[in-house]
Amino acid sequence: MNMGEYTVEVKKLAMEIMGAITEGLGIGPTYLSGKLDEGMQVMTVNCYPPCADPGIALGLPPHSDYTCLTILLQNSSGLEIMDNEVGAWRAVPDLHSVLQVHVGDHLEVLSNGLYKSVVHRVALKRDKTRISIASLHSMGMDEKMETAKELVDEHHLKGYKESSFRDFLNFLSKNDIAEGRSFIQTLRI
Numbered sequence: 001m002n003m004g005e006y007t008v009e010v011k012k013l014a015m016e017i018m019g020a021i022t023e024g025l026g027i028g029p030t031y032l033s034g035k036l037d038e039g040m041q042v043m044t045v046n047c048y049p050p051c052a053d054p055g056i057a058l059g060l061p062p063h064s065d066y067t068c069l070t071i072l073l074q075n076s077s078g079l080e081i082m083d084n085e086v087g088a089w090r091a092v093p094d095l096h097s098v099l100q101v102h103v104g105d106h107l108e109v110l111s112n113g114l115y116k117s118v119v120h121r122v123a124l125k126r127d128k129t130r131i132s133i134a135s136l137h138s139m140g141m142d143e144k145m146e147t148a149k150e151l152v153d154e155h156h157l158k159g160y161k162e163s164s165f166r167d168f169l170n171f172l173s174k175n176d177i178a179e180g181r182s183f184i185q186t187l188r189i
């Protein structure tokens, strides 16, 4: 499969998974399908060179993705995920030909916090180049993601402000995520 075909297939998968998630949330399998289908798919190909002293450097600083979903393919281990219950990093095992699905900030907003966006980072290897391909799925540039009204009531107050992909880009231009500022924190009410 070439990159173009992969891009098309991974989008279909993202649409299916989001349909299953919104169905599971009780807001129906097509709740977001139109806006997601017409929305943005950003493909990033990341190359992490070997590092003589991996203890003092990171491939990618801790962050969560602004997306609804991110689908990731990696050629070797290196990705680490924050385990919020214990406040420790967990290495994602090196599983061959496996796609990882990350919950992004906008799914946390949509679900009123029932899904939590995953904080992740990439560690470097002493003797190995690591390559990953991430497919980031979100609505259009100026489409505002709002918490589903069906998931808000007097016992479950609305926990998030609405935001768009452009709002995230504006945040990025003014803040350094390497210093720990996170977009989702600015959305929490």
Ligand SMILES: O=C(O)CCC(=O)C(=O)O
Binding pocket: 044, 046, 060, 065, 072, 074, 079, 120, 122, 131, 132, 134
């Ligand atoms: O290289 C990876 O495994 C993660 C890439 C990533 O987090 C991103 O592109 O947002």
Ligand SMILES: [Fe+2]
Binding pocket: 063, 064, 065, 070, 120
């Ligand atoms: Fe990421």
